[in-house]
Amino acid sequence: MRMKDLFLTHVGQTSDMPLMMEVERAEGIYFYSPDGKRYTDLISGVTVCNTGHANQEVIDAVCEQARKYMHIMVYGEVIESPQVQYAVALARELPEQLSTVYFVNSGSEAVEGALKLAKRWTGRSELISCQNAYHGSTHGALSMMGGEHFREAFRPLLPDVRRIRYNSMEDLKYITSRTAAVLVEPIQGEGGVRVPSKEGILALRKRCTEQGALLIYDEVQCAFGRTGTLWGWQQVGVVPDIMCLAKALGGGMPLGAFVSSAEIMDCLKRNPVLGHITTFGGHPVCCAAGLASFEYLLRNKLHLAAEAKGARFEERLRGLEGLKEIRRAGLLLALDWGSAEKCNQVVKKLTDAGMMTESYLFAPESMRISPALTITEEEIDSVCDEFISILAQ
């Protein structure tokens, strides 16, 4: 049987329309199929590979750590230096309120941990999220998801969850003394790159503080320089009580984390003891990879260049025939084609021609562009030339 047939028969599928390119190797903003075809990765594995595919420093860190040791013991029991060093490096770039890192394996798990932590710390049960939010696929994260369409088939989900409109001043009244936490993306990713108003974020922070509810920022998609600052919350300077990280956190390896103050985080360790546990969370190889990627990003100041690189894309692609608007935060772009049908046609045309992109989950009329932050100006120009010429055909 051919690899494609084996994939469809033996690997669990997520839809009837997988992209189906076969990957042999990847480098920078490109990946290659066994027949030598080159694909331009316009989405970096959905904002995971911010420091580029096959980053040599990340590869070296993985090999070095794998040779020393891999799994020794479940999370939280023994001292593994890649984990400690990465937590310290993250804390160095974060304020005091966000100096304790609890490592898990994925974004969904980071959200699960954050929700449990908020319930445990406040002693409250109500959780609030936003319409069109994506927070992951596990039961708790799914309960917080914005779209009813994705939730309804899996009920019963978490009770006591309320949804408010993203960036709505009016809906802040639903945050009350019953609320344990409000979970929100600093910039909505799957909603199609929605940037909230500064006043909206300040008012949200104020309301949470007044009501004693924790503000949880889901930074899974927009952290690590994607939006032009290291963390999404730096766009406005509003610091959350808990921050969820994943995707680019692992530099291409599976890693997630929820981050808070030492005081808040401490409540997970008693009443009951082992309030949150994970076997593989903070795996030493993943932490070594993540740390190498993080150090590479900081040293090369990739976060500081993301805004100019995103603006270059926007300038080059603005005015394309049929394009309604471009929404953008740094190097996270949504090209809005006005309808899901038109967007699907564009995505298919580009994909067939060797450019990988996709539409956003809650904005099917909008197409994702979020390449590695390592993309050079020359690469942006040549990608845009190719993009324009494919669509002109």
Ligand SMILES: Cc1ncc(COP(=O)(O)O)c(C=O)c1O
């Ligand atoms: C904002 C946000 N939160 C959470 C998740 C879930 O992360 P994971 O797929 O690693 O569970 C995602 C994944 O796309 C995301 O974009």
